[in-house]
Amino acid sequence: xxxxxxxxxxxxxxxxxxxxxxxxxxxxxxxxxxxxxxxxxxxxxxxxxxxxxxxxxxxxxxxxxxxxxxxxxxxxxxxxxxxxxxxxxxxxxxxxxxxxxxxxxxxxxxxxxxxxxxxxxxxxxxxxxxxxxxxxxxxxxxxxxxxxxxxxxxxxxxxxxxxxxxxxxxxxxxxxxxxxxxxxxxxxxxxxxxxxxxxxxxxxxxxxxxxxxxxxxxxxxxxxxxxxxxx
Ligand code: UDP
Numbered sequence: 494x495x496x497x498x499x500x501x502x503x504x505x506x507x508x509x510x511x512x513x514x515x516x517x518x519x520x521x522x523x524x525x526x527x528x529x530x531x532x533x534x535x536x537x538x539x540x541x542x543x544x545x546x547x548x549x550x551x552x553x554x555x556x557x558x559x560x561x562x563x564x565x566x567x568x569x570x571x572x573x574x575x576x577x578x579x580x581x582x583x584x585x586x587x588x589x590x591x592x593x594x595x596x597x598x599x600x601x602x603x604x605x606x607x608x609x610x611x612x613x614x615x616x617x618x619x620x621x622x623x624x625x626x627x628x629x630x631x632x633x634x635x636x637x638x639x640x641x642x643x644x645x646x647x648x649x650x651x652x653x654x655x656x657x658x659x660x661x662x663x664x665x666x667x668x669x670x671x672x673x674x675x676x677x678x679x680x681x682x683x684x685x686x687x688x689x690x691x692x693x694x695x696x697x698x699x700x701x702x703x704x705x706x707x708x709x710x711x712x713x714x715x716x717x718x719x720x721x722x723x724x
Pocket of ligand 1: 503540541542543544546547548549559560561562563564566567619620621622623624625626627628629631
């Protein structure tokens, strides 16, 4: 694989704190991504926003406004993680689907590909720019647009199971499963809109645990222990 999109859940960025940023976790991610970049792999990143805010959990304010706050949470996450990446020696650029003044660059496919060709790690913040979507959907959309070879899904859990392993101690982890089966069995890998985009546009996914040691590098170097989602 020469070009990948790595989706980091907001929850994973928070580590054990569950909210905000866990610096050690983010530095660990940055050091792993640097190894990929040093090996000539082009990397794009999408972060979730759940470590700050989730639009659908607000019962009081209007959903569109709540989702706008969620999208801005992902911008904060990308500004933080991007600067941690710079701290460990990478060049970065953040793209958003709406203008954020001088904070980010406005997304276009051409600008994103040019930044990758220049050796930058690129961040797609702000999701799709629309309410009622998730960063999972934004991540698949951008992976398709930049013609990534696969989407790497780094989660708090180490793969896709046939039932919730936190609830069912006998839950079985899949080594490989088709995206059609993920949809049919309603397995919680990515949300339905994101799954359907993957299916229609043949974007494979590799789902693994962010907390497993060296998991991002190992996913790329062939010793993959998560779940491969085929298309
Ligand atoms: N969001 C949105 N549109 C998008 C992407 C994200 O409105 O295209 C908002 C939504 O409110 C979501 C929040 O941003 O809850 C954080 O994104 P994430 O996908 O991480 O939400 P989570 O999966 O953690 O609920």
